[in-house]
Each structure stands twice: as C-alpha cells, then as structure tokens.
Amino acid sequence: MKYDVKDMSLAEKGKLRIEWADRNMPVLQLIRKRFQVEKPLKGVRIAACLHVTSETANLMRTLKDGGADVKLCASNPLSTQDDVAASLVKHYEIPVFAIKGEDNQTYYKHIHAALEHQPMLTMDDGADVVSLLHSEKKELLQYVIGGTEETTTGVIRLRSMANNKVLEYPIIAVNDAQTKHFFDNRYGTGQSTLDGVIRATNTLVAGKTVVVAGYGWCGRGVAMRANGLGAKVIVLEVEPIRAIEATMDGYQVMPVAEAAKVGDIFITVTGDIHVIRKEHFEVMKDGAIVCNSGHFNVELDLEGLAEITTSRRTIRDFVEEYTLKNGKRVNVLGEGRLINLAAAEGHPADVMDMSFANQALGAEYILNNAKSLEKTVYPVPQPIDREIARLKLEAMGVSIDTLTPEQEKYLASWEMGT
Structure with a gap:
C-alpha cells in the first residue's frame, strides 16, 4: 500500500x-x-x-x-x-x-x-x-x-x-x-476559531476589539463567540442585508479602512481575496493580531504586507511578527491559513x-x-x-413534538381561514 x-x-x-x-x-x-x-x-x-x-x-x-x-x-x-x-x-x-x-x-x-x-x-x-x-x-x-x-x-x-x-x-x-452550514459553520467555526487565536497567542479576548470580516454563517459564529468572551465586535460586510443583520444583532458595522485603525484582533471569514490589504496593515495598532478562518489564505494580502515590512520573525508557534517600515508590529497567525486548524484542532x-x-x-x-x-x-x-x-x-436526548392530523390539515388547506 x-x-x-x-x-x-x-x-x-x-x-x-x-x-x-x-x-x-x-x-x-x-x-x-x-x-x-x-x-x-x-x-x-x-x-x-x-x-x-x-x-x-x-x-x-x-x-x-x-x-x-x-x-x-x-x-x-x-x-x-x-x-x-x-x-x-x-x-x-x-x-x-x-x-x-x-x-x-x-x-x-x-x-x-x-x-x-x-x-x-x-x-x-x-x-x-x-x-x-x-x-x-x-x-x-x-x-x-x-x-x-x-x-x-x-x-x-x-x-x-x-x-x-x-x-x-x-x-x-x-x-x-x-x-x-448552520451547525458546523456557526457553532463549529465560532468556537474553533477563537480556540485557535487563544492557543496561538494566549491573549485575553475580553475588552479587546475584534474585527470580523464577513457576516455569513461563519462570521455570525465568530462574532457571537467573541462577544461571549467579552470582546467589542466590529463587523465588515459588503452585503446590505447581512450588514443590517449584524447591526441589529448589536455589533458595530463599518468599512475595513475605519476598522483597521481601531481593531486589536482581525479575523477574516469571507471566502474572498485580499480582504485586508497593505493600506489596512499600515494603519493598524502596534501589536495587532491578524488571522484568517476562511478556507484559503488569500483573504490576507500577505505579499502586500511583505512590501511594507522591514523584518519578520516567528515569535511564538503559529505567530509571525512583521515589523513595518513605520515601526509598528503586526502579528499574523498560522501563515494566514485556517487558524482553527493551524493552531488548534478544528x-x-x-x-x-x-x-x-x-x-x-x-x-x-x-x-x-x-x-x-x-x-x-x-x-x-x-x-x-x-x-x-x-x-x-x-x-442528545432531545425530544420534539409531531403535528396532529388536525394541524397537518390546517397547514395544508386554505378553506379553514381564521
């Protein structure tokens, strides 16, 4: 074999x-x-x-x-x-x-x-x-x-x-x-992503500003878990309906250019390319943590980040510290790959x-x-x-009801009215 x-x-x-x-x-x-x-x-x-x-x-x-x-x-x-x-x-x-x-x-x-x-x-x-x-x-x-x-x-x-x-x-x-997508993407990605961030950095999430890029099922889960750990959550979106949903769920919603200036931890879950780019890395706080929980590492423009970097080193397992030309440091987790699998167990x-x-x-x-x-x-x-x-x-030991014949007939008919 x-x-x-x-x-x-x-x-x-x-x-x-x-x-x-x-x-x-x-x-x-x-x-x-x-x-x-x-x-x-x-x-x-x-x-x-x-x-x-x-x-x-x-x-x-x-x-x-x-x-x-x-x-x-x-x-x-x-x-x-x-x-x-x-x-x-x-x-x-x-x-x-x-x-x-x-x-x-x-x-x-x-x-x-x-x-x-x-x-x-x-x-x-x-x-x-x-x-x-x-x-x-x-x-x-x-x-x-x-x-x-x-x-x-x-x-x-x-x-x-x-x-x-x-x-x-x-x-x-x-x-x-x-x-x-409901169970895996929301609850699985939500828990395992935060697990990966914490294992890689040992940072305290409570009190931090966590920026979640994308508010699909994965983004909902990550935002929910970050909020549950005491973080202030900012959501990035391009789709109006998801953006209004995130707003009504109690999160701040803003463009990435604004969020880049105030975030402590950035997590991308969009499935798209170059969500966080060179111009965003440049304005981040010193010591910002950046990671991806979307499928491919292309969500982070790491080539663009390299262009504005003077030096880089692995400071912890799964943590690469980029020192920028402006003197600030940006910490990229797991080479920009799936953080929940790179630094944790998925x-x-x-x-x-x-x-x-x-x-x-x-x-x-x-x-x-x-x-x-x-x-x-x-x-x-x-x-x-x-x-x-x-x-x-x-x-799980959970029981649910079943419809009675009367209820089934009511839902399938138009004659009964109110």
Whole structure:
C-alpha cells in the first residue's frame, strides 16, 4: 500500500484520538453500522481531499466499512494531524498522503497520488481535486460518477464551473445542508476559531476589539463567540442585508479602512481575496493580531504586507511578527491559513458528526441516483438533512413534538381561514 505520512511511530497516539472523536460522533456511528451490513459503496473508488483530522478519520472508516476503496490527501497543508494520518495507514489500512506543514509542491503531489486509483467519487474541501481533474487530469474524468463538496469556498468555485458549463459531473454541496452550514459553520467555526487565536497567542479576548470580516454563517459564529468572551465586535460586510443583520444583532458595522485603525484582533471569514490589504496593515495598532478562518489564505494580502515590512520573525508557534517600515508590529497567525486548524484542532467532533454524516449519505445518494443527475451542483436532499438532524437530537436526548392530523390539515388547506 502506497502512502506518505510524517512518522508511523505516531500511529498509536493517533488511534486514541480517533477513538475519542468517535465517541462524540453518534450519527456517523449509526451510518457506519448500517454501511457495514449493506455495503452501499462496494467497489467504489473514492479520492478524498479533506482536512486530515481525527473526525475525518471516522468518515474514512465509515466509507471503507461501506465497501469503498478510499484514498485520502490533505485539503490544507497546516491542518493535518500527523498521528491520525499514521493511524489510518497502520490500523485501518487506508492510504493517506498528508504531512503537516507540507510545501505547495508536496501538497499537489499528494493530490495526484490520491487520484492514482482512478476515482469514481470525489470528496473535496475547497474543490482542488475537481479543479485538477478538469485541468491536468482530464483523462480521469471518464471514471468519475459524482462528488461532494464540504466548504463554502469550494461550492462557490463549483457553481461558477457549472454556470460556465465546464463542470463534467454532478456535485452534492454538503456545505449547503442546514445541518452543515448552520451547525458546523456557526457553532463549529465560532468556537474553533477563537480556540485557535487563544492557543496561538494566549491573549485575553475580553475588552479587546475584534474585527470580523464577513457576516455569513461563519462570521455570525465568530462574532457571537467573541462577544461571549467579552470582546467589542466590529463587523465588515459588503452585503446590505447581512450588514443590517449584524447591526441589529448589536455589533458595530463599518468599512475595513475605519476598522483597521481601531481593531486589536482581525479575523477574516469571507471566502474572498485580499480582504485586508497593505493600506489596512499600515494603519493598524502596534501589536495587532491578524488571522484568517476562511478556507484559503488569500483573504490576507500577505505579499502586500511583505512590501511594507522591514523584518519578520516567528515569535511564538503559529505567530509571525512583521515589523513595518513605520515601526509598528503586526502579528499574523498560522501563515494566514485556517487558524482553527493551524493552531488548534478544528471543529469539535460533535459538530463534524453532522457534516460528515452529510458526506457519507451524499456519496450514497449520488451512487443511487447518478443516472438522473445532471452536471451541476445539487443541495443535499432535504429528507437526508432532516434525518441527520433527527438522529442528532436523539443522540442528545432531545425530544420534539409531531403535528396532529388536525394541524397537518390546517397547514395544508386554505378553506379553514381564521
């Protein structure tokens, strides 16, 4: 079996992490038990490009138990948990190509390695596998039935491909499931982002001014958690409806040029390029902390920052101090990559339980409906979304009501009136 991980001697520690995460992923456990019996993915070759973490490991176990032939590579160079990667190879015989801190060349070499078995399904977190298949590896498209996409940035890229009629196979947008974007993006990103900032800096959040760029589900979660820790929160937005929502939620809303002068901690979660630019870095307070929790590090214009920098040094793990020509210092966390995975452990397993349940059931859905699906991006079918929520509530010991026949009739009719 081919693989490329940092150190196989880390495998035992990784196995414990996988087991710990599994205890907090009851929905995925139930799916795995069914998959072990039914084998709905039997003989299906899957190339997965996801964050290589203990939670992802349990998704890989589920896919393999469902009969799939899985290969896994990293969707981010800094998010890999090397012990988990080693355990997947040693204990679960799943080929992994991921090393924490790998350079860009190695990153793409690993994606190529994951594609060597001519995948029939792709699982992406950022659409890098899909992009590669549509550019350098077009000869492999003939084998692909469909794919799934985990994150907002990837869905944006894939919808662009579909709109331009260049997408060659159907994709399920796992990110758009309510049990993903509401729970994962809001509560997962909110908690894990602040966790990463605190682990990297050991700074006190209370009393600080935290600037959150973007007020989508991730931005809502980050703002909520920063506010809960006692921060004064400023939101940056370009969309009027989200801006008014942030205002009504009690946050200040202003342009980035104004916020740059008063913020202590800056967190980008927009999915767009160069949200914080050279002219913004120049006016920041001395000692400002800047990080990104959007998928790619392009949200921070680090090249522009380098142009106005006289020196830089790593002052703490995951903290690079830039001394600017004006004498001020700006601290960039985790090389501008996902701070919640670069400096922390990403989302809690409780959160990823539902996201990866969507991945597993999304893969099964594509296989069962491939002949009727067009080459475009589909939402997760609502029955799957609702069933995952039901199972999660059950696991949490939460009960809900059901409509009476009278109530169902009332909601479905127009005759009864008031």
